[in-house]
Amino acid sequence: MRGFLAVYLRELLIIWHRLPRMLLSFSVSPTLYLVAFGFGLGKNLTVGDRPYLEFLVPGVVAASSMMQGFGINVEINVARFYLRIFEEFQAAPISNWAYVLGEIFGGVTRAFLSTLVILAITALAGINLHFGPVFFLGVFLNAFVFASLGVTSAMLIRSHADQALVTNFIITPMVFLGGTFFPVEDLPAWARWPLKLLPLTHASHLIRSVAYGQAVPVFSLLVLMVLALAGLCLAYLSVDRARD
Amino acid sequence: MTAAVRVEGLVKHYGKISALSGISFEIAEGELFALLGPNGAGKTTTIRILTGLTRPTAGRAFFFGRDIFSSPLYARRLAGLVPQATNLDLELTVWENLLIHGLLFGMSRGRIRERAEELLRFAGLWERRGDRVRALSGGMRRRLLIIRALMHEPRILFLDEPTVGLDPHIRRRLWGLIKQIQARGTTILLTTHYIEEAEFLADRVAFLEQGRIVALDTPQNLMAALGEVAVDLVDDEGLSTRYFRTREEAEREAVKLSRAGKSVTIRRVNLEDAFLHFTGRRV
Structure with missing residues (x-):
């Protein structure tokens, strides 16, 4: 337990020391998405019977919490290849679970901060959405899934450059295809089914449904729970791969 | 008496390259033992294996008679590591670096506070405890690196090239610090490629070349x-x-x-x- 606390506390202290800069940087891309697609492109658009902006905000929350959760991999890379702090963890009498969970919760914490920033920005725009416990559960599960994948990829890669490759091929396409900007349901079936395999599609579906005040999509919730568990196991298994 | 460290036939291959070709040695409790050799001789590999950072290809190692590869958590609790690269959290404060280390090694908050104060005063860093590590000089960072490894009171301290790249007067100050640590009863394994460092500090020296020990004795006998x-x-x-x-x-x-x-x-x-x-x- 102390091992988990040590790893997580380190991430919290890093966030704390960088907080103003970090909040500012969290606000940049969501603001751009909201301005460009919400106010600019989608001002007169509606999706279903709702203004496009109300469709967009939950999608941006899902995409942003995914990116910030996954972004823990950058911190781990810096700790591993630049600061070499990772060796402190490897030489410490802590279990791989303690390390993995500490880093995943570091990613989840970032994801929550970025979500709060987006909610603060959208509050100014006066949007009619519900932000209840299941909304935040969705953010949590989504961030957990991607933080665990972030930890896994950080353990498996051998350099910074490899990491950019993973982000470009997996994360960026998911932002655009995983239900952030347009409803996946409106696509033809051949395109819809592959996109339903993306974790982010389920996260944005869950987060959007509860933000609309609709019933909780239980299937998507279950998918995220299973993926979170699978991601955790993958991350756990990958830690020993980083020992040479 | 059981040796603090016993190494038997340690071998490490990286692909086709052989970093260690079967080295064996023993270190008595309280002894300062130096591995001396050129770059690439296998000094760092030896330390990395004994501190759990690298897995050996073959061979066995024991701390106080207990196999460290079958009891890795036991071994890590006994060992303190000062790595060659200064791996401190630059954005965190001096105090926070020690706090995280203490938690990693299962220390209570109260014990961390006591021990960190004692060590910061010992290393002359007490006044700088609230500063970010980024603001410290190279010599101060090195001292912090050493006392961080001492936080959890390791019985065996591994120092990998502790004074590499430092000014002569800072080096001498660190030598004093290392001697003081040994005087408190800690067993020390030190690697260096500075011969005068081994001559000044070590009770016994092993000459390492291309992954083999070619001589092992006290500096006087050698x-x-x-x-x-x-x-x-x-x-x-x-x-x-x-x-x-x-x-x-x-x-x-x-x-x-x-x-x-x-x-x-x-x-x-x-x-x-x-x-x-x-x-x-x-x-």
């Missing part, structure tokens, strides 16, 4: 194998050295050589002579 006094001779063929049991013998030879028009210097035999003798190359 030097005594050559003699007491050395005569360096510079001529058309370069520098060569001859060794003698007594100063009188050396002086007689020196006089003879300088009469023959050669340039000679008389000095005490040092550990570098022994190293060159046993390995046939310079560090």
Whole structure:
């Protein structure tokens, strides 16, 4: 337990020391998405019977919490290849679970901060959405899934450059295809089914449904729970791969 | 008495490259043992294996009689590591770096507070405890790195090239610190490629070359194998050295050589002579 606390506390202290800069940087891309697609492109658009902006905000929350959760991999890379702090963890009498969970919760914490920033920005725009416990559960599960994948990829890669490759091929396409900007349901079936395999599609579906005040999509919730568990196991298994 | 560290036939291959070709040694409790050798001799690999950072290809190792590969958490609790690269969290404060280390090693908050204060005062960093590590000089960072490894009171301390790249006066200050740590009963394994560092600090020295130990003894015995006094001779063929049991013998030879028009210097035999003798190359 102390091992988990040590790893997580380190991430919290890093966030704390960088907080103003970090909040500012969290606000940049969501603001751009909201301005460009919400106010600019989608001002007169509606999706279903709702203004496009109300469709967009939950999608941006899902995409942003995914990116910030996954972004823990950058911190781990810096700790591993630049600061070499990772060796402190490897030489410490802590279990791989303690390390993995500490880093995943570091990613989840970032994801929550970025979500709060987006909610603060959208509050100014006066949007009619519900932000209840299941909304935040969705953010949590989504961030957990991607933080665990972030930890896994950080353990498996051998350099910074490899990491950019993973982000470009997996994360960026998911932002655009995983239900952030347009409803996946409106696509033809051949395109819809592959996109339903993306974790982010389920996260944005869950987060959007509860933000609309609709019933909780239980299937998507279950998918995220299973993926979170699978991601955790993958991350756990990958830690020993980083020992040479 | 059970050795603090016992290593038996340690082998490490990286692909086809052999970093360690079966080394064995023992370190008694409270002893300061140095691994001396050129870059690439296998010093760091040895330390990385003993601290759990690298898995060995073959061989066994024991801390106080207990196998460290079958009890890795036991081994990590006993060991403190000062790595070659200064791996501190630059964005965190001095205090926070020690706090995280203490938690990693299962210390209570109260014990962390006590121990961190004691060590910060010991290393002359108490006044800087609230500063970010980024703001510290190289020498201060190195001292912090050493006391961080001491936070959890390790019984065996591994120092990997602790003074590499530091100014001579900072190096001497660290030597003092290392001697003090040993005086408190800690067993120390140190690697270095500075011969004078091993000569000054170590109770026993192992010369490591290309993954093998080529000689292992006290610095005095290693030097005594050559003699007491050395005569360096510079001529058309370069520098060569001859060794003698007594100063009188050396002086007689020196006089003879300088009469023959050669340039000679008389000095005490040092550990570098022994190293060159046993390995046939310079560090």
